[in-house]
Amino acid sequence: MSDKRDNKIIPPKVPKGGNYQLWVILITIAVIMGVMYFTSTNNLKEKDENELKAMIESRDVRSIILIKDKEYVEVTLNSNALQNAKYKEDIQGPMGQNNAGPHYKVKVISVDNFDRKYNEWISKIPESDRPEYRSETRIDYIGHFFSWGFLFLLLFGFWMLMRRMTGGGGPGGQIFNIGKSKAALFDAENKVKITFEDVAGLEEAKEEIREIVEFLKNPSKFTKLGGKIPKGALLVGPPGTGKTLLAKAVAGEAAVPFFSLSGSDFVEMFVGVGAARVRDLFKQAKEKAPCIVFIDEIDAIGRSRGRGQMPGANDERENTLNSLLVEMDGFATDSGVIILAATNRPDVLDSALLRPGRFDRQISIDKPDIVGREAIFKVHLKPIKLDSSVDIKKLSAQTPGFAGAEIANVCNEAALIAARRDKKAVDMQDFQDAIDRVIGGLEKKTKIISPEEKKIVAYHEAGHAVAGWFLEHADPLVKVSIVPRGVAALGYAQYLPKEQFLYQTEQLLDEMCMTFGGRAAEDLIFGKISTGALSDLERITKMAYSMVTVYGMNAEIGNMSFYDSKASDYAFQKPYSDATAQRIDQEVKKIIDSCYKRTKDLLSKHREHLEVIAKELLEKEILFQSDLERLIGKRPFDKLTTYQQFTNGSGEKKEEKVEVPPAPEVLPVSEEPKTENP
Numbered sequence: 001m002s003d004k005r006d007n008k009i010i011p012p013k014v015p016k017g018g019n020y021q022l023w024v025i026l027i028t029i030a031v032i033m034g035v036m037y038f039t040s041t042n043n044l045k046e047k048d049e050n051e052l053k054a055m056i057e058s059r060d061v062r063s064i065i066l067i068k069d070k071e072y073v074e075v076t077l078n079s080n081a082l083q084n085a086k087y088k089e090d091i092q093g094p095m096g097q098n099n100a101g102p103h104y105k106v107k108v109i110s111v112d113n114f115d116r117k118y119n120e121w122i123s124k125i126p127e128s129d130r131p132e133y134r135s136e137t138r139i140d141y142i143g144h145f146f147s148w149g150f151l152f153l154l155l156f157g158f159w160m161l162m163r164r165m166t167g168g169g170g171p172g173g174q175i176f177n178i179g180k181s182k183a184a185l186f187d188a189e190n191k192v193k194i195t196f197e198d199v200a201g202l203e204e205a206k207e208e209i210r211e212i213v214e215f216l217k218n219p220s221k222f223t224k225l226g227g228k229i230p231k232g233a234l235l236v237g238p239p240g241t242g243k244t245l246l247a248k249a250v251a252g253e254a255a256v257p258f259f260s261l262s263g264s265d266f267v268e269m270f271v272g273v274g275a276a277r278v279r280d281l282f283k284q285a286k287e288k289a290p291c292i293v294f295i296d297e298i299d300a301i302g303r304s305r306g307r308g309q310m311p312g313a314n315d316e317r318e319n320t321l322n323s324l325l326v327e328m329d330g331f332a333t334d335s336g337v338i339i340l341a342a343t344n345r346p347d348v349l350d351s352a353l354l355r356p357g358r359f360d361r362q363i364s365i366d367k368p369d370i371v372g373r374e375a376i377f378k379v380h381l382k383p384i385k386l387d388s389s390v391d392i393k394k395l396s397a398q399t400p401g402f403a404g405a406e407i408a409n410v411c412n413e414a415a416l417i418a419a420r421r422d423k424k425a426v427d428m429q430d431f432q433d434a435i436d437r438v439i440g441g442l443e444k445k446t447k448i449i450s451p452e453e454k455k456i457v458a459y460h461e462a463g464h465a466v467a468g469w470f471l472e473h474a475d476p477l478v479k480v481s482i483v484p485r486g487v488a489a490l491g492y493a494q495y496l497p498k499e500q501f502l503y504q505t506e507q508l509l510d511e512m513c514m515t516f517g518g519r520a521a522e523d524l525i526f527g528k529i530s531t532g533a534l535s536d537l538e539r540i541t542k543m544a545y546s547m548v549t550v551y552g553m554n555a556e557i558g559n560m561s562f563y564d565s566k567a568s569d570y571a572f573q574k575p576y577s578d579a580t581a582q583r584i585d586q587e588v589k590k591i592i593d594s595c596y597k598r599t600k601d602l603l604s605k606h607r608e609h610l611e612v613i614a615k616e617l618l619e620k621e622i623l624f625q626s627d628l629e630r631l632i633g634k635r636p637f638d639k640l641t642t643y644q645q646f647t648n649g650s651g652e653k654k655e656e657k658v659e660v661p662p663a664p665e666v667l668p669v670s671e672e673p674k675t676e677n678p
Helices: 020-038 049-057 111-122 141-168 203-217 243-253 273-288 316-329 370-380 392-397 404-420 428-440 451-469 505-515 517-526 531-549 578-605 607-620 625-632 642-649
Strands: 045-047 061-067 072-077 104-107 132-136 184-186 232-236 258-262 291-296 337-343 361-364 477-481 492-495 622-624
Touching: 020 141, 045 049, 049 061, 049 072, 049 104, 049 111, 061 111, 203 232, 203 243, 203 291, 203 337, 203 361, 232 243, 243 258, 243 291, 243 337, 258 273, 273 291, 273 316, 273 337, 370 392, 370 404, 404 428, 428 492, 451 477, 451 492, 451 505, 451 517, 451 531, 451 578, 451 607, 451 625, 477 625, 505 517, 505 531, 505 578, 517 531, 517 578, 517 607, 531 578, 578 607, 607 622, 607 625, 622 625
Parallel strands: 045 104, 061 132, 232 337, 232 361, 258 291, 291 337
Antiparallel strands: 061 072, 072 104, 184 258, 477 492, 477 622
């Protein structure tokens, strides 16, 4: 599975407009502070009546204004008094000296009483030297502004809080809007650019999805014969295989509205929120019908009901699932809404969710085979400048078990490695190094290993190589390395497995013997064993128990399988008795002991070959299949590899060996790539 990617870096979109609410608040506060600060009356220094009388008698006052409703007077000094040093500190304003006035404020007890006193003060002063005197009645604009303005400011703040709570104020919002659906809508205005051409390796799944899109575009084509449009399709597959990408392609191809959301979007700590969001989602979808709703990771809300629940408990996830079941196919269900869902854990989903009428189709999206991997490589290699040495067929053969996401990672790593080496194009060596990087991890060039440990690792990996070389059903080895990689891998071996789905008993036993090659080589050469075979022993033990308890490949236990695919996560009871468990342990130990003895006998027979390969590994650190053929001869079994069969099928001439490193061997039980490392 893959998607087309551009080399252009698209800058993030800047939202239109700014945070104007914050600016409004700041400007309002600034205006209030400015009015308070620059209002002259509030900044005037107060004097008493005796000081005012002295100023009048000194001929320093130019005018006196009596404010009747406030019961104070404003005093303005004349030009001569402004030059007097005793007034300079008092008349200093916020922007410098206040020459215009007023300069002082005098509180009065009674307006009539002040008139009488003022007439007494000026009675002995010549009329030409008397200050100007008048009375006024003023409206208190500042008081009105603060009384009403504060109320409006409070209302504005409350409006801002409500807007934030209802989803318009960024993080922390949506308190009153918590029951609304979080689905992203893709329609004609914001159409997804990914199409089915960008999806490779899933031809059968694309056909199923194309038909669903066609249902909505041209429903009469299918309904004229009496058929009904399916209500839902479930995309099932391992992680990285392209389920979400396929849904994006549906959004890009469909000419109908497309709602996309995750299963976790329904999960909330508040009771009833998940069910409310489900109802709101389908309400929006019905208004836009015909449309498609895509729920990614539906196992977040679709788990089987009653699993792991305490008696009498109220499970919010179950309420959400019940609401989803009713909306998908309930008593009053409307048509025109098709549900797509994706999960990599179909085993945990509720059976009521999987029944026809809700999810009519289950589309399996598995890891691609060699043909599918070739198609995926072609898509991901389009934006990369390739050297003529790059063979896409070889790359697809070297990556068994790889999903689309891992193939995309290999292509990207190869381009980065080539750029780091200042190359003008990406060649085959870069892809080989990228595959090594993805499988084994980063190469530890600075890791200090003692000569004794390096020798143990060399013989360990040589044991894997020799054992696999002389076992008929083992996968052919193409590369063995003792270069440290990853966290704890001191060495690893890579194999080229066949593309197969069924394994016989002989094949599993040969795989176990090949995996035992490292431990057996250490025991044979040094007479001691190390902890380097941890991953080998873990894999061997799992395979042996699977043969006995899962696949029924043991004569003593018989054709019985104790594996339950629908077992609960909290199953504390074994499906067999203690006596059977003891017999299982005994049979597993017999299988493991016989495989170890067989491997040790095989390495004893080919000890010379083991020594040659180990010494060559200590010298070169990396050996390919051609090196093994040069050192110990060709493999004694005439069996074509998958790559050779693939190239023969396409009419190309083949070589007898593939010298480039493939992916590691496939684990028969889980069919996932593994690496051999001590």
